[in-house]
Amino acid sequence: MSQYRPLSASGKDWVFLREEPFVSADDRASIQLLTETAGANIWRDYVSDTYLYPDLFDKEVWLKTNVQADVDWEKRWESDVPEMPEEALEFCGQWGDDTRIYFCCHSDLVLETTWSVFCRNWKAFLFLDSDGVLIGRKKKQALQFKENGRLSLLVR
Template identity: 35%
Template sequence: MSYETLEQYQRKWIFTHQSMPVPEQDWSQIKPMTQARAAQFWKENVSAQSPDAERLSSQDWPMNESNWLESVDWMQEWESDDNALPSAVNEFLDWQDDVTVYFCYEKYNIIETKWSVFKKYWKNFLFYDDGPFLLARRRNQALWFNTDGTVRLGQRS
């Protein structure tokens, strides 16, 4: 099996937190990968050597500055009462709602969901903002969230 249930997920609380709980009927659309599956995905799509964003090597595509077009603020929208993604992110990612996306916290912690689900609950995903990436199946665009409240918009190479 490639996934564990949200009930089994070590960070389940980010989706059940009382300040912004994800309705239980949507839990099945948030699929944490097993550690083995996450490690394989990370190796193929982020880094073959580094276990997290803090230790990426100069050979890893995220470290190539030419892959990043701009940085925009996400923290202001995260702290607001509005649930919408930052407009610059929405404009940059013109994906259909059914596109499969991967929120990559680190090598052993990746969640698969649909773009529509991520957009709806992006604030939950960002309870942990230690350099996660948002990637999508068969799409080159990528996001790299930073703890300083910015997100880098770019292209995977």
């Protein structure tokens, strides 16, 4: 039984089919939508075993208490500069291009790809639900792209 489902099943495939920001066919093929069960397991193990959605987090959850820095992502996202904010790239600097990452919108919407694919296409990912949490498999660093245009650099 596969742990993936078609991206079209989420109704979010349009995010990666836009002309701008453009996502190549090769990169689209590398972005996998986890099944609801597999996504819920990643969410539970990496994000929260109590809250199903980021907007429900209370002030005690690790995403609120383990913030190392808070930087602006929105200005970079709106600019012609393709790279993520330097602070995020430096914070996750030891991640290899093939590091498996999970972009977690909520417990039912978790995407899996590699760090290099995410870095090339981060602007497209941010068209998804707000407050997305980016987790690197077996990594202590995490990123949360908040709806208010701020990026939290986190340690799990």
